[in-house]
Amino acid sequence: MSQAVKETSHFPTEMKRQAYKMVINGEAVEAGSKDTITVYNPATGEAIASVPKADKADVDRAVEAARQAFDHGKWKKSPVGKRSRVLNKIAAIMRKRFNELVELEILNSGKTLMAAQGQVMQAIEDFEFYAGAIVGHRGAVNNVPGPFFNYTQKEPIGVAGQIIPWNYPIMMAAWKIAPAIATGCSVVLKPASLTPITAIILTEICHEAGVPAGVVNVITGPGAKIGTYLVEHEGIDKIAFTGETTTGKDIMAKASQTLKRVTLELGGKSPNLVFPDADLDGAVDGSLFGIFYNTGQSCEARSRLFVHESIYDQFMEKFIGKTKKLTLGDPMSQSTHVGSIISQAQVDAIHDYVESAKAEGATVAAGGDQVKVEGYENGYWYAPTIITGVTNDMKVAQEEIFGPVVVVMSFKDEKEAVKLANDTKYGLAAAIWAKDQGLIKRVSDKIQAGIIMVNTPFSAFPGTPFGGYKQSGFGRELSIESLDLYTETKSVLSYIGGKPLNPFNL
Numbered sequence: 314m315s316q317a318v319k320e321t322s323h324f325p326t327e328m329k330r331q332a333y334k335m336v337i338n339g340e341a342v343e344a345g346s347k348d349t350i351t352v353y354n355p356a357t358g359e360a361i362a363s364v365p366k367a368d369k370a371d372v373d374r375a376v377e378a379a380r381q382a383f384d385h386g387k388w389k390k391s392p393v394g395k396r397s398r399v400l401n402k403i404a405a406i407m408r409k410r411f412n413e414l415v416e417l418e419i420l421n422s423g424k425t426l427m428a429a430q431g432q433v434m435q436a437i438e439d440f441e442f443y444a445g446a447i448v449g450h451r452g453a454v455n456n457v458p459g460p461f462f463n464y465t466q467k468e469p470i471g472v473a474g475q476i477i478p479w480n481y482p483i484m485m486a487a488w489k490i491a492p493a494i495a496t497g498c499s500v501v502l503k504p505a506s507l508t509p510i511t512a513i514i515l516t517e518i519c520h521e522a523g524v525p526a527g528v529v530n531v532i533t534g535p536g537a538k539i540g541t542y543l544v545e546h547e548g549i550d551k552i553a554f555t556g557e558t559t560t561g562k563d564i565m566a567k568a569s570q571t572l573k574r575v576t577l578e579l580g581g582k583s584p585n586l587v588f589p590d591a592d593l594d595g596a597v598d599g600s601l602f603g604i605f606y607n608t609g610q611s612c613e614a615r616s617r618l619f620v621h622e623s624i625y626d627q628f629m630e631k632f633i634g635k636t637k638k639l640t641l642g643d644p645m646s647q648s649t650h651v652g653s654i655i656s657q658a659q660v661d662a663i664h665d666y667v668e669s670a671k672a673e674g675a676t677v678a679a680g681g682d683q684v685k686v687e688g689y690e691n692g693y694w695y696a697p698t699i700i701t702g703v704t705n706d707m708k709v710a711q712e713e714i715f716g717p718v719v720v721v722m723s724f725k726d727e728k729e730a731v732k733l734a735n736d737t738k739y740g741l742a743a744a745i746w747a748k749d750q751g752l753i754k755r756v757s758d759k760i761q762a763g764i765i766m767v768n769t770p771f772s773a774f775p776g777t778p779f780g781g782y783k784q785s786g787f788g789r790e791l792s793i794e795s796l797d798l799y800t801e802t803k804s805v806l807s808y809i810g811g812k813p814l815n816p817f818n819l
């Protein structure tokens with residue numbers, strides 16, 4: 314890889330390595346036990362590297378480092394302009410090493426070049442966004458009666474434990490780290506064991522850019538053990554979690570014991586509504602991307618497709634035709650549309666859902682099975698799958714599959730579309746394909762979801778709030794709102810009248 318990169322920190326320059334280390338207090342460290350976890354390339358099934366398998370003592374070390382950095386360090390007291398500059402520097406280093414980051418992300422996730430490029434770019438833009446946003450994040454002078462004066466100030470919450478999933482490894486790490494360190498918080502980040510590599514590299518880049526030791530720490534290991542320990546840890550003030558709804562429930566219960574601040578970005582089963590006046594081809598292409606982007610391993614995947622009965626046949630003919638044209642193969646190729654699944658366990662889970670749909674009487678209209686891809690025979694691949702003849706009460710319509718599987722239903726009018734769309738425990742996102750502005754506004758108002766996409770397959774950019782209603786969690790990321798979630802508001806009320814107050818009048 315690029316030899317042109319100058320050695321500017323004590324971390325290895327080369328991003329591709331046999332063995333990665335955690336970063337605790339600015340140092341590259343192994344687990345105390347020296348145990349490791351093997352990390353695979355899911356497109357090929359090959360082992361690519363090892364990462365440390367941390368245990369509780371390692372978590373203690375990381376929390377202690379973050380605690381020291383927050384309680385006694387300079388970062389939170391540094392001028393906001395300095396923090397902003399460091400965030401921009403992180404982004405600049407990432408830009409310089411863009412292709413290496415993309416390649417590494419693909420190697421560990423099996424996602425396509427197009428997906429990885431978009432996600433690394435968004436990670437970069439996230440740091441740039443918060444570099445700007447933090448400068449304008451401030452308290453207020455509030456209206457109070459006569460001889461009083463009140464101001465509020467925003468203070469960083471403290472040490473944030475951040476736990477992230479495997480589907481967007483570097484992007485999720487950026488979504489978590491950037492707003493936290495912008496406010497002056499310290500971080501202990503735990504990536505998913507399947508995809509820890511780019512989070513480690515990003516943490517190293519943070520140090521290279523000038524983030525002081527202890528402010529950003531990364532630990533790797535099993536979630537059920539060290540994730541739980543982080544959630545229960547007395548030294549942690551806030552937990553920011555992205556992952557499954559069931560894990561989120563467990564985290565919320567455990568975090569309540571120390572009354573930690575909690576934000577949860579959880580699962581989804583997002584509806585994609587195609588109305589009769591929609592641009593048909595645009596709706597087909599957008600719906601295709603909405604489910605098969607990132608191999609369907611996306612929290613905001615539009616995995617329930619609702620098409621108005623008057624255009625159903627026409628829409629489905631095109632949709633099925635294009636789904637069958639999607640190419641699977643070399644993830645590094647610009648012309649590959651769909652990458653691999655993250656693991657064989659995930660392939661099996663996806664396939665169980667497809668089998669359950671068949672058992673409940675639905676029809677597989679495309680795909681429906683694990684596939685062998687030429688040159689990638691030992692990898693984990695699943696054909697882009699369309700299931701028709703579905704009713705909204707079927708398991709496959711209610712539970713998050715988290716793979717390239719879409720279930721399709723028709724609706725007869727606006728009222729039924731809204732009812733079906735909301736008939737789920739989730740509430741992350743929804744897409745509307747239509748031209749009638751009145752209808753778009755009415756439906757947007759009635760849908761219980763944090764993110765509405767109107768005639769677009771894209772759900773968010775840095776600056777747009779991202780988060781769910783109902784059991785998709787709470788809190789918003791990727792936007793100004795996150796800064797409030799990493800800060801406490803302190804109200805300072807002063808009496809500034811001449812004569813001392815004597816409210817008891819004694």
Ligand code: NAD
Pocket residue numbers: 476477478479480481503504505506534535536537539540541544555556557558560561563564577578579580581611612613713715741779780781785786
């Ligand atoms: P997961 O819940 O299995 O794991 C997420 C992380 O939590 C991992 O790092 C894991 O090691 C850790 N973990 C596991 N058990 C834990 C426990 N008991 N306590 C603490 N930490 C624990 O999620 P996943 O399978 O990695 O990711 C897929 C899920 O993520 C999907 O449900 C998807 O919808 C969701 N997701 C949501 C968003 C969003 O913004 N709403 C974004 C991406 C992914």
Ligand code: MN
Pocket residue numbers: 557
């Ligand atoms: Mn999981």
